[in-house]
């Protein structure tokens with residue numbers, strides 16, 4: 001049973017977490033599980049979960065509360081976790097639910113971006129217009145490498161929530177579409193379209209940040225002169 | 227499998243995101259790869275987008291969790307396990 005439930009869609013569903021064969025719980029309705037197996041599963045996922053929680057809540061304090069609250073809820077519901085399945089995805093499902101239920105309203109959502117103009121290859125086109133492609137073999141790194149972490153964090157945090165959540169799960173947790181769909185309990189197609197669009201929006205934010213911080217100068221850009 | 231079945235630029239471009247996310251079938255991946263091997267324009271777009279993802283991922287992951295995060299979570303679990311005194315609410 002454990003081996004089969006591990007084998008997700010083309011092996012892409014499950015990652016790292018080793019099956020825990022010595023962990024056979026036959027009756028899921030049994031009373032409180034021992035703490036140690038729970039903590040052993042939880043500890044390795046906490047740091048990334050904190051990063052995720054930070055991008056979702058956009059606050060370090062909330063991120064810590066969120067991770068902790070999700071841990072408590074997961075502990076209480078641990079009897080529902082099926083050993084051998086993906087603990088991280090299960091925990092992240094609880095964490096994102098906590099966020100939706102409690103934290104999303106604490107901070108005002110960013111202004112609505114114009115979703116329509118999420119054009120493809122936005123950064124590619126902008127850097128090309130500036131002649132950067134002739135000067136360096138990796139123009140994307142030439143721009144993004146100079147952006148500070150805070151500036152990139154600000155860029156993802158500027159995305160509307162539905163895009164931000166999917167992008168954060170994708171970038172921070174490195175989950176595949178199916179896994180994100182499992183965490184959010186939504187169709188894979190929804191994840192895919194939000195992710196693709198979210199990344200395009202993110203590129204616009206990143207470019208705006210690069211200009212704002214003088215990493216690129218837009219003098220050669222024909223579309224707009226300041 | 228037939229050698230005539232090749233992707234053109236448009237078909238390749240349409241698969242850019244899915245390719246980067248490894249969301250294509252092995253056959254599609256092969257066809258994309260084959261096109262990229264012969265088309266500098268598409269290859270440079272793919273390489274650029276791949277680099278964007280790599281850069282963004284690295285910076286978004288680099289968030290330092292508080293050193294005592296695990297121990298604080300452990301404490302919370304400990305309180306929960308100990309049946310914890312009902313603190314006010316209940």
Ligand SMILES: [Zn+2]
Pocket residue numbers: 234235236238261265266267268269
């Ligand atoms: Zn081409």
